[in-house]
Amino acid sequence: MHERNYAVFRLLPLASLLLAACSVHTPSGPAKSQTSPEWRAHQQSLSALGRYQTRGAFAYLSSQQKVYALFNWQQTSADRYRLILTNPLGSTEMDLNVQPGVAQLVNNQGKRYVSDDPEVMIQKLAGMSIPLNDLRQWMLGLPGDATDFTLDSRGYLHTLNYSHNGQLWTVTYQGYHDDTVPALPSNLKLRQGDNRIKLKMDSWSL
Numbered sequence: 001m002h003e004r005n006y007a008v009f010r011l012l013p014l015a016s017l018l019l020a021a022c023s024v025h026t027p028s029g030p031a032k033s034q035t036s037p038e039w040r041a042h043q044q045s046l047s048a049l050g051r052y053q054t055r056g057a058f059a060y061l062s063s064q065q066k067v068y069a070l071f072n073w074q075q076t077s078a079d080r081y082r083l084i085l086t087n088p089l090g091s092t093e094m095d096l097n098v099q100p101g102v103a104q105l106v107n108n109q110g111k112r113y114v115s116d117d118p119e120v121m122i123q124k125l126a127g128m129s130i131p132l133n134d135l136r137q138w139m140l141g142l143p144g145d146a147t148d149f150t151l152d153s154r155g156y157l158h159t160l161n162y163s164h165n166g167q168l169w170t171v172t173y174q175g176y177h178d179d180t181v182p183a184l185p186s187n188l189k190l191r192q193g194d195n196r197i198k199l200k201m202d203s204w205s206l
Helices: 013-021 037-047 118-126 132-140
Strands: 052-061 066-077 080-086 092-099 102-107 112-115 148-151 157-164 167-177 184-192 195-205
Touching (some): 102 118, 132 184
Antiparallel strands (some): 052 195, 066 080, 080 092, 092 102, 102 112, 157 167, 184 195
16 A cells, blocks of 8 residues: 555546536525525435435646546445546546445556555545545535535535544535436535545436
């Protein structure tokens, strides 16, 4: 697990353009409160989602590196998921499978890594700090364990702040898919210090 620069990630300009071109929709009107019936109903609908898949574009930006990729997140249960990062030509750069107690990563050279903590493995191998354990909830538009969050005028999650392993993460929701039931995020941005993660969810399958 000492290897760091093992060519899992390359700069992918196409994905970068996709992220840069994404639209931001901010609904007008007063924000809903955490006790509003709209938020409670929406939260209940999201919490009932056990299996889903989302595809889109991913960017990780820090002072050390800039990483762009297309992603496919497949959630099969509350604690089982698969994350695939590909380049614009469709070649797999990283394939991460996570199950209770074990995570397995295969890079673009077919080399396999196993760990009991996917976050630590990604940090050591790729130098990226990604809160994977919380991201599953945040991608759906749920605050997870965060209690410091705001809602928009429709009762959807708008911002949240969460301290994770001594790091303060701020998540901002920049758009939702109104054609899904329940409504699911289309764009979100995570920030921790100088590290930024941008996700553009082009499609959802429930």
